[in-house]
Amino acid sequence: MISQLSLKIGGQQGEGVESTDKIFSTALNRLGYYLYGYRHFSSRIKGGHTNNKIRISVKPIRAISDDLDILVAFDQETIDLNVHELRPGGVVVADAKFNPTLPEGIDARLFPVPITKIAEDLGTSLFKNMAASGAAWALLGLSLDVFNKAVEEEFGRKGPAVVEKNVEAVRQGAKHLLELAGGPLKEFELLPADGKQKLFMIGNDAIGLGAIAAGARFMAAYPITPASEIMEYLIKRLPKFGGTVIQTEDEIAAVTMALGANYGGVRSFTASAGPGLSLMMEAIGLSGMTETPLVIVNTQRGGPSTGLPTKQEQSDINQMIYGTHGEIPKVVIAPSTIEECFYDMVEAFNIAEVYQCPVIVVTDLQLSLGKQSAEPLDLSRVKIDRGALVTEVPPQEEGKLFKRYEFTESGISPRVLPGVKNGIHHVTGVEHDQEGRPSENPVNRKKMMDKRLKKLQNLRITNPIHVDAPNESPDILVIGMGSTGGTIDEARRRLAEEGITTNHITVRQIAPFPADLLIPHLQQAKKVLVIENNATGQLANQIKLHTGIHDKIQSFLKYDGNPFLPSHIYEACKGLN
Helix, strand or coil: CECEEEEEEEEECCCCHHHHHHHHHHHHHHHCCEEEEEEECCCCCCCCEEEEEEEEECCCCCCCCCCEEEEEECCHHHHHHHHHHEEEEEEEEEEHHHCCCCCCCCCEEEEEECHHHHHHHCCCHHHHHHHHHHHHHHHCCCCHHHHHHHHHHHHHHHCHHHHHHHHHHHHHHHHHHHHHHCCCCHHHCECCCCCCCCEEECHHHHHHHHHHHCCCCEEEECCCCCCHHHHHHHHHHHHHHCCEEEECCCHHHHHHHHHHHHHCCCCEEEEECHHHHHHHHHHHHHHHHHCCCEEEEEEECECCCCCECCCCCCCCHHHHHHCCCCCCCCEEECCCCHHHHHHHHHHHHHHHHHHCCEEEEEEEHHHHHCCEEECCCCHHHCCCCCCCEECCCCCCCCCCCCCCCCCCCCCCCCEECCCCCCCCCCCCCCCECCCCCECCCHHHHHHHHHHHHHHHCCCCCCCCEEEECCCCCCCEEEEECHHHHHHHHHHHHHHHHCCCCEEEEEECEEECCCHHHHHHHHHHCCEEEEEECCCCCHHHHHHHHHHCCCCCEEEEECCCCCCCCHHHHHHHHHCCC
16 A cells, blocks of 8 residues: 555546546545645636646645656547656556557556446436546545545535436446456555545635635735636635625726725735736835735736736746835735645734735745645634724814824834724825825925835744754755745755755745845855746845845746646756756
8 A cells, every 4th residue: 555646637628627636636635635736727718738636645745746646538638748747557547438548658557448438328428527536536445435425515406316426427437447457456555544634725715714814804806817716715705704805897996996995994905916916016006105004915827918827937026026116115925835825814914904014925826726735724823913003093283184104113103094083184195294295395205215114124924934954054955935845845855865965945025035034044055046936036036135145046947837846856956066
């Protein structure tokens, strides 16, 4: 029996690949296995090759595997595009309808299961995803009972007849596979899982849940890949908490609606990707100038322009830091796990209100859409901090207004919500005095700029950098952000077996950049390798800019639309000069 394996299901988009993977993974999660998935899909509604790769383990995992044990193919294209990933002795389960063949030189076993025929005999080809799932499930040596329970929950709303036919498709798929294979394949039988309850979600769901826990009750957004699931998640759930989601006509409307709602006192946010964030820049500047809290989620994807809307990239770093014209205080937080997507949303709302500034929570496509196991969330860690919010204002002198932008030692001024007695003040996007009245006075301008910019001088989010530094003077310090953390750690384990010592840092606070925390680790390492999904080394350049250390830093960049695999990082570390 084995402790882990990797399985991929592929076919044409709209053919049921996603639902096949969903039920298959849900059943494994119920048994207590750790899962990590990656979804490859085209930027169209129907047609084009798509596949879901799922890694299954009895131990925690946070990376896609280098190779593949089982490939489930609905068409020949899936075999042709993915069979090279199969390890020697791997298995291809394919629909017999298209007369599947393996390319020459591939060491794998092909099992042509009559997937479409099973489905059509049951009344419709729609059942073929369940027939394929049953065949794949049989390879793992697991009981069909748990799988059938997941099927019942998925299709129960459609009535018992539909459930029964789906269960029968699963049974027949498993039966045909076992007949072709001559019984269970022992080398694919999984060890029992621990049976413990685990969350199984994508990062976008965790972000939506985190927003609810943080007290957000309004979201305005325009659909865009890979952020749309945040809005879809909250459309179903936010009304249960007295909240509202509005799908706007564009991202400009979305961000200004969120800004206005925050000004009114309702914790609000928007979510988008690079193209949408470009449209939000003027409103982000308005947030900074008016010192109005604003939370934005940026789910990075391939750019520029429309770019690769359904592919992995981390190329918005410069945009988030420097995109707005002029200079404002701005915070950029990069979660690296499902759990951090939840907790960081809570912290983002607190920071936005405490420091009265825009906060961007940045993920990447893999973290946003890759479904994976997560530990149960600790709601006792959720604390709400609304900062310098004033609820009672003493009467003002005649002719004077509330000093909403009062000069203070910390740079943080008292904030009042509309309707509070004696709290009347001006709000404008032009430079202003302490009461908000427009002012072009040069002395006032400098004082206001200094006031705003010094607010974040000492800001440190929770765990601004994750540090795994067991070695005092490592051969290599590997630095990354976002979804690369687990992949880096897998490569490090292989390097350790060869006597190469490594430390690892995941940068979570992108702005203001925590240079003082990084410098000691940079100084101790013999070499530094920065891993990032872009073409220009944006994270590496931030490190160089803020630390002044250049000579030992090298970049390993990947910008072909695919995420890093452990072998990629292993080879890059081995090849350092």
